[in-house]
Amino acid sequence: MQETLIPVLLPLALETPYDYRAGPGEPPAAGDFVRVPLGNRERIGVVWDGPLVEQHAAVDAAKLRSVIGRVDVPPLTPLARRFVDWVAGYTLAPPGMVLRMMMSAPQAFEEPKPVLGVRRAGPPPARMTAARERVLAVIGEALTWRKSELAEAAGVSPSVINALVDAGTLRVEVMPERPLPRPDPDAAQPRLTSDQEQAAAALLKHTAAPEFSTSLLDGVTGSGKTEVYFEAIADILRQGRQALILLPEIALTAQFLTRFEERFAARPAEWHSEMTPVRRARIWRAVAQGEARVVVGARSALFLPYPDLGLIVVDEEHDPAYKQQDRVCYQARDMAVVHGHLGGHPVILSSATP
Template sequence: MNRVRLLVFNAALGALDYSVPPGMAVGPGSVVAAPLGPRQIVGVVWDEERLPANPVPDAKLRPLIEVLPVPPLKPELRRLIEWTADYYCAPLSSVARMVIASGGALRGPATVTEYRLTGGMPERMTPQRERAMELLEGEQATIRELAELAGVSDAVLRGLVNQGVLEPVVVDCDRPYPRGDPDHAQPELTADQRAVAERLVEAVGADAFAPFLLDGVTGSGKTETYFEPVAAALRMGRQVLVLLPEIALTEAFLRRFEDRFGAPPVIWHSSLKSTERRRAWRAIASGQAQVVVGARSALFLPYARLGLIVVDEAHEVSFKQDEGVRYNARDVAVMRGHFERIPVILASATPALESLQMAESGVYERLELPSRFGAAELPAIETLDLTEEPPERGRWLAPRLAQELAARLERCEQSLLFLNRRGYAPLTLCRNCGFRFQCPNCTAWLVEHRFSRRLACHHCGHETPPPATCPECGEPDCLVACGPGVERIADEVAEILPEARVAVATSDTLNSPEKAAEFVSQVEAGAVDVIVGTQLVTKGFHFPELTLVGVVDADLGLEGGDLRAAERTYQQIAQVAGRAGRGDKPGQVLIQTRHPEAAVIAALAAGDRDAFYAAETEARRHAGAPPFGRWAAIIVSSEDEAEAKEAARAIGGTRPEHPDIAILGPAPAPLSLLRGRYRYRLLINARRSAQVQDVIRQWLGALDFPRGVRVSVDVDPYSFV
């Protein structure tokens, strides 16, 4: 090849052509360095026929600089990148950038100098040094990473290095990971588990695409079951990817994995240090990494010999990316399995309606685990009608739920209270003048967090300390917290059960795998009596002594006009209910609601999942909603409200006329101001047969927008804010 077409990681540039210097061997998928003006850029050599033609004559082409020392991207991965870009109406370069997720990994073998505490003391102690030494106990990382962890400047740490308090350690960036043994500790499986595992093992050995829906009730042992095809893939020398929806779930999963295979898997998520990302990326690309456990971004890594993909808790909304490339990792995982010709397992106790429909139509093979493992039984579920059994004034827990909490405490059993609302209260206002604390960057109220003494926006991260007086009228001691968050519920438990040990489990308190692991170990050791948590505690945790689950406000998820609200509410409550009675002791679930007659609440109380899904399926079919129709959203935003409104009107005014597509809007988004940008939305409802992505591309491609306007497309949206 003397001329190549390069995909560079800048959507504005498109594909660029370069000449190949004599003696340089490149082909499709090669990762190369190339000149662009005075700079060097990284790009991927792409199949010429799959990118738009570039009319630059050969004589004007600049030569490539070098081929970088990493394996070329395989054809299967390049086809996945193209499919993802096409389906989600995203720039090809933005999808490809997710593959090259560690710039440091592209430069070949290397060492890095990290630092750790020696145990010595500095000659002069300052508050910053004291804080750094306290926070860095047991940590080892680069100076910059340690400075971020400790919240101090690099200079403070360099001073500690000069004093001998921190010592340098030279680390091989590419040191190999310990190898797992597929035969390390083979479990005893039930007859149901064994039958499912044998079918999955058979699929791994078939070397063909095979999508499975592993549909098992909570506590049925889905993880132990799919560990068997993982072991089969390892025996064949193939790599395995396990996707988890939450970083907080990884520590509990890792322990189970290590117990089964004798070594931990390779981890991939956004909180990894740069050296860890580099090491993991190169091990994955070389094939040395056997099993990768990660968040959704792990799906696009360049696996050398991928043999199996598992998507655990496959119904989870967090598999949908809401910024940048707005992809759904569950669906892209199935497509990666298709291109790689390997099995894909979607595991869930409450599958997405789309997945169930694919199983009904025979596209997915459905494998069921209908009962809990061992002697454990599914918990008894009751509703508490708050209109008939209201909480005491100023409280949020109904008397019967409070009594059951006390009974569990007396029996040394554990309880879990679920409320999907972080902080102490969702709204703070002045009782004197009615002033409400609103985020300056978003159309949202500031949430009070009493643990950390702050008012915070959960959308943009804006924080401010609670003032002593009302900012509007100046009245002191007049601020009132309205409504409950998990912190307020924890306070109430402490009031009614002062001897109870209460733990709050949210993304604020369990914001790292280490903190999640500490929480799990405390609960397992019996050091916690009552857990108060958000959706973070609805999945993945196994606490045998937890026998009571109380859902504080079951109606919360049904508010707000989310088109998937009923399904999401059912999944969350069914999952959190599944935390009860997972050991030998029976479990009980009490659901507080003001609408016990609502279809989703009635189905939960009756334990009739099939009835709920049947009713929801008919409602979706009637509305032409997924999986029977298609949704897409166009989101227009700008820091200038008039500019955003005008751009949205321009899009709405040129809407295409199509018999199979209905276009609603534009209208201000429910969060009409988000992170300082004014937002308008259009919602598209299309028949399954409509080529909605082609329509959107042609429609938006004919328009020009001011520099300050962003227009993004969300195919199969989950968030409607």
């Protein structure tokens, strides 16, 4: 009986996948993230398919090592794998380096560390101080708080919290992961001008049809383009799909996020270079699991693992910041259009100077 071989593309400067033996149990499927040996180290890659697999030479199975196991994250979709292949072919970059951009949150592939909090567990301590009184006044009877947040809210140092834990007044618990807020497409009903209504209606014709289209939203600065494409995003949210807003990193400001929150009653998931590794891992997983409904991010947000992306908006599409000029060189605006073509979803290009 011939042993099943598993082609695995690794996030390295590789032109083709490496073959591995499947090992015992059910073999992993295309798109699965797997842990494999490489030299004297372990690496995480993706089980690959398509032209890259068809063009590389066969290897004697007896010389191959086995897949160590699957990684507990959602598989990379067929669309994402086709997108990697297309970008690699167009930019002449190794496919493994394009995949690396899709795996840009290494901690997302590790078991999430538990977040510890504290809650009321016993009577007040025998020795009460003003600082301890403030903590007990803030914490209440039923809520679990993160230590850092409780200390900040009560205006005390973490040592005060630790002392109350030692006294048995508070106890440490594992906190459940906080869900991301879900944008509500009907949270606010914006008052649009007649020109905005006409533009929004034109965009809604495209979001209503699950097929590729590219629309240019042209208007001078301050003309209300953002409110217009927010209507298209609202329509995608009503369909239960995901949306991506690309912005030049310098334009990803608190003001924009506030405008989004005023329209949808929740902040979007953010993706940019200033995020901590822990936050990057959280957002990466939320996108892959479909929990993050709207992502607002810089050009690299295009390479997140969306399972059901229904719309891409490229705001300030004329901005040169969409060009990446190291490693994999690409223009995010153009690649967004390609993603829409491959995935059969609309793309909106917004600009005052197209």
